[in-house]
Structure formats: C-alpha cells, structure tokens
Amino acid sequence: MQTNLAPFIKDTREGQEAEAILRACVHCGFCTATCPTYQLLGDELDGPRGRIYLIKQVLEGQPATAKTQLHLDRCLTCRNCETTCPSGVEYGRLLDIGRKVVDDQVPRSLEQRITRNALKQLLPRKWLFTPAFKTGQALRSWMPQKLKEKLPAKQVAGTWPQRQHARKMLLLDGCVQPAMAPNINSATARVLDALEVQLLIAPKAGCCGAIRYHLNDHDGGLDDMRRNIDAWWPYVDGSNGQKIEAIVMTASGCGSTVKEYGHLLAADNAYAEKAQKISALTRDLSEILPELEAPLLAKLKGKINQRVAFHPPCTLQHGQQIRGKVEGLLRGAGVDVQLCADSHLCCGSAGTYSVLQPELSHQLRDNKLRNLAATQPDMIVSANIGCLTHLQSGTQTPVKHWIELLDSALQQPSVK
Structure with missing residues (x-):
C-alpha cells in the first residue's frame, strides 16, 4: 500500500x-x-x-x-x-x-468521557476496584440485570501454599482478577506447588498497562508498565535473594501486553533493556505446565472424567499465537475437550469492550455460547478473566479457568 x-x-x-x-x-x-x-x-x-x-x-x-x-x-x-x-x-x-x-x-461526548475516564481510573487501581467490587457484590440482588452481569458471585480463593522450593516463578496478580476470581491465582500456586515450583507475587506490581493503553491513554499505560518493571526487577536480577526463572501469566490478556513491553518501551532509554528482559521472561501458564506434564499427569491419573468446552481467548490464540497447549494438557489428563464451531472468533468481552459496546458484545457472547452449548459440556473453560466473566453472564453452565479444573482434581484422594 x-x-x-x-x-x-x-x-x-x-x-x-x-x-x-x-x-x-x-x-x-x-x-x-x-x-x-x-x-x-x-x-x-x-x-x-x-x-x-x-x-x-x-x-x-x-x-x-x-x-x-x-x-x-x-x-x-x-x-x-x-x-x-x-x-x-x-x-x-x-x-x-x-x-x-x-x-x-475528535472530541468525545460528555457521556463517553465520563465512562472512559471511570474505566481508566477505577479498573487499573486494585485498591479502588476491590472495595468497589465487593460493595457491588453485597448489593447484587438489588441491582438491575445489566449490572449483575458484571458482578459474578463471590468466590473463595482457598489457601495459598507456604512451602519453599528451589524453583521460583513470579506471578502477575493483576488488577481486577484478584477481586473477581481470586481462586485462579491461588489454584495456580497450588498446582505449581504440587510440582515443586514456588509462585511469588511482587507487592508493588499492578495492572499490566493494557486498560489505559488501549483506552488511548498511552502515557498512563506506559507508566503502569514501568511500575511493574520496577516491582519485578529485584526478582529478575536476584538482588532480593529470590531469583525467578519466569513471569507467569494466568490472564492471557495481561500476558499478551507484557510480552510487548520490550516493543512499547523500546524508545525509553531508562527502561528499554529491562523491558526486553521482562518480555523474554513472560510466559502464559499454558507454556509453563507442558514442561512439567509428566509429573502433573502422574498426579492426575484417573481423577478427571469430564467433558469441557474450551474457549481459547483471542489474546491467547491471536495475540500470543499460542494454540493447542491447553487442549493437549487437558486431554493428557483425561479430559474430554471440545472446541466449538467458531473457536477462532472473539466472545465479545475484549477488555472494556463489553462496557463500551454492549450491544455488539452481547451478540458475540450469545453466538459463542450457542456454539459452546452445542458441544454439550459439563463445564466451559477459558484462560482470561474477561472471557470467563463475560461468558458466565449469559449461561448457567459453570465457566472456569482451566487451571481450576486441574487444581480441583489434585485435591481429590489418589486413585489406588
């Protein structure tokens, strides 16, 4: 062109x-x-x-x-x-x-400015979002249906393992996921603990930067990225005594963004080199567990007998170009994994899209759920908090992160 x-x-x-x-x-x-x-x-x-x-x-x-x-x-x-x-x-x-x-x-309307600014200010700040979200959950039964869809039922996170291991990895806790679905990260920590890998969280890390960056606040998004790099760096260079071998992402949307830190901060002399290193260390959970597949499958043998429909998030299959890893791992564990007819298409969540473009978002969700239902699953599993919440708002079929399925199975008594 x-x-x-x-x-x-x-x-x-x-x-x-x-x-x-x-x-x-x-x-x-x-x-x-x-x-x-x-x-x-x-x-x-x-x-x-x-x-x-x-x-x-x-x-x-x-x-x-x-x-x-x-x-x-x-x-x-x-x-x-x-x-x-x-x-x-x-x-x-x-x-x-x-x-x-x-x-x-092009100036936006007052309504658009208020909505977009609210999203940029509330969602990336866990200290604001978490209490607001919990208040919403407490009042959920009195809220209109449109708001109820954004407020999944309260979830219990379960225990975080306390064992120490020689192998250590860092986890991005995220901004909205700890409030909306706290069991995802806890389940990840428990599964990795069973495989003798310790999962750590840097207290000062937060939003990956995607929310503000994709709402055209590029400076704000880049500031979020720099803050994360500063928070993670002592774990990367080992100066705090806890050197890690990877940065694990349980939300594919965050992983897609963090893997681009090197590119997005390439012109920042103070952060360019560190950003490249962070991106190189970042791996989706579905890239980590296949390397530990043998001991994991040994622990899961005979424990799972379910039919699930897997929805691969766009940020996993298109953003990160990761395909087949989740399905392969689950099938190895004995899960009957189905992909629906339009598995390559978006479910309509797309970060803040479900708030900013609700009509199109709901059409895409309903189309996706219709095709997922056609596979007759016991459960729908995915790999991104936005997809999970969005899909669950339109169905009674349980929608979980795929790691929660493995974690639940590991908690069962061993088959003799």
Missing part, C-alpha cells in the same frame, strides 16, 4: 512504524472473512481492511470525523485478522496508533 504521511506524524517513531505496517498491506481482504464485527455488521469500514484505510487517511492528513472514531471504536482488537493475514500486517499496533491520533482530533 502506497503512503504519504502528513508532516505531523511522518518523522515520529509512531509514524515510521505505521508507515511500515501500511506498506505491508496488499488489500487482499482475507482479514475481512474472519473479522467478528464485519460478520455482524457487514460494513467494509467495520472490518480490518476498511479500518486500515480510515487510519491511512487520517495519518495522511485527512481530518478525522466522529464516523472514523465510531468504526475504530467498534474494533474488538481481537487480532484474528493478524492470524489470517498472509502478509504479516501488525494490525493491532496500527490500530493503537490510529485510535490515539483520532481521539486527539
């Missing part, structure tokens, strides 16, 4: 990156066939190719409009198009750049 970027961005780092991405696009349209919003709306401008044209126009100096903003807002950032693209177009990075430029040009 030929480009002629406007002077305001042409010689900037973002402009150079955007130009390289635009030039890689060959207009083939393969991406359109796998775009969830194009499938729902049938509008070229609500597919990747159309959005690329809109971004190109703005970067070349054509004024952005509210219509431009709307079509970019409707994108889930699922990155399914990146998996499909034969030319390797990094659409997600282009979208981040384009959205920021458009937002700088």
Whole structure:
C-alpha cells in the first residue's frame, strides 16, 4: 500500500512504524472473512481492511470525523485478522496508533468521557476496584440485570501454599482478577506447588498497562508498565535473594501486553533493556505446565472424567499465537475437550469492550455460547478473566479457568 504521511506524524517513531505496517498491506481482504464485527455488521469500514484505510487517511492528513472514531471504536482488537493475514500486517499496533491520533482530533461526548475516564481510573487501581467490587457484590440482588452481569458471585480463593522450593516463578496478580476470581491465582500456586515450583507475587506490581493503553491513554499505560518493571526487577536480577526463572501469566490478556513491553518501551532509554528482559521472561501458564506434564499427569491419573468446552481467548490464540497447549494438557489428563464451531472468533468481552459496546458484545457472547452449548459440556473453560466473566453472564453452565479444573482434581484422594 502506497503512503504519504502528513508532516505531523511522518518523522515520529509512531509514524515510521505505521508507515511500515501500511506498506505491508496488499488489500487482499482475507482479514475481512474472519473479522467478528464485519460478520455482524457487514460494513467494509467495520472490518480490518476498511479500518486500515480510515487510519491511512487520517495519518495522511485527512481530518478525522466522529464516523472514523465510531468504526475504530467498534474494533474488538481481537487480532484474528493478524492470524489470517498472509502478509504479516501488525494490525493491532496500527490500530493503537490510529485510535490515539483520532481521539486527539475528535472530541468525545460528555457521556463517553465520563465512562472512559471511570474505566481508566477505577479498573487499573486494585485498591479502588476491590472495595468497589465487593460493595457491588453485597448489593447484587438489588441491582438491575445489566449490572449483575458484571458482578459474578463471590468466590473463595482457598489457601495459598507456604512451602519453599528451589524453583521460583513470579506471578502477575493483576488488577481486577484478584477481586473477581481470586481462586485462579491461588489454584495456580497450588498446582505449581504440587510440582515443586514456588509462585511469588511482587507487592508493588499492578495492572499490566493494557486498560489505559488501549483506552488511548498511552502515557498512563506506559507508566503502569514501568511500575511493574520496577516491582519485578529485584526478582529478575536476584538482588532480593529470590531469583525467578519466569513471569507467569494466568490472564492471557495481561500476558499478551507484557510480552510487548520490550516493543512499547523500546524508545525509553531508562527502561528499554529491562523491558526486553521482562518480555523474554513472560510466559502464559499454558507454556509453563507442558514442561512439567509428566509429573502433573502422574498426579492426575484417573481423577478427571469430564467433558469441557474450551474457549481459547483471542489474546491467547491471536495475540500470543499460542494454540493447542491447553487442549493437549487437558486431554493428557483425561479430559474430554471440545472446541466449538467458531473457536477462532472473539466472545465479545475484549477488555472494556463489553462496557463500551454492549450491544455488539452481547451478540458475540450469545453466538459463542450457542456454539459452546452445542458441544454439550459439563463445564466451559477459558484462560482470561474477561472471557470467563463475560461468558458466565449469559449461561448457567459453570465457566472456569482451566487451571481450576486441574487444581480441583489434585485435591481429590489418589486413585489406588
């Protein structure tokens, strides 16, 4: 694709990156066939190719409009198009750049500003979100259905193992997951403890940065990333006496972002090298456990006899390009794992998308749940807190993180 970027961005780092991405696009349209919003709306401008044209126009100096903003807002950032693209177009990075430029040009309505600022201020701050969420849970029975969907029932985390092990890994506790589903991280710690790996949490680490960054507060998101690097670094270099071998992610959305720290902070002289190291150390839980598969499966032998439907989050299969690992591990443990007909498509959660674009989000959720139900599962499992909460809001079938299934089985008496 030929480009002629406007002077305001042409010689900037973002402009150079955007130009390289635009030039890689060959207009083939393969991406359109796998775009969830194009499938729902049938509008070229609500597919990747159309959005690329809109971004190109703005970067070349054509004024952005509210219509431009709307079509970019409707994108889930699922990155399914990146998996499909034969030319390797990094659409997600282009979208981040384009959205920021458009937002700088097009004022949002008062309602949009209030909602987006509330999300940026509340969600990344655990000390604010957790008490607010618990208050909401206490009042849940009196709330309208739309709010109830965002407030899953209270969950008991269970015990955190206290044994010390020579092998140590660091866990990103996250911002909303500890309040919404505290058992996920505890279950991860218990499973790894059974495999003689100690899981640690850095007290000063918090949100991975994705929430603010993807809401076009790039400076705020990068600040979140720098804070995490500072919190993790003593564990990385071993200066605190607890040197770790990996940073484990139990939320694939966070993992997708942390793996990009090296790129996002590449121009920051104070953090670039550390960010590269952090990204290199970061691994999704589904990348860790296959390396411990033999002892794990020995402990699980004969303990699981369930049929589950696995929903692979977009941030796992498209963002991190990890496929088959969860399914393989669960099948090795004796689980009957099913993938639904549209397993490559987004469930509609997509971070804050379910709040900002509720109508489209619910359509995608209901389509996904219909296909998941067709596999007749005892349980639905996934790998990202947003997907879990969003899917559970539309079904009575239990929706859990896949590690909770393994943890529950490990707690059962051994088969003799």
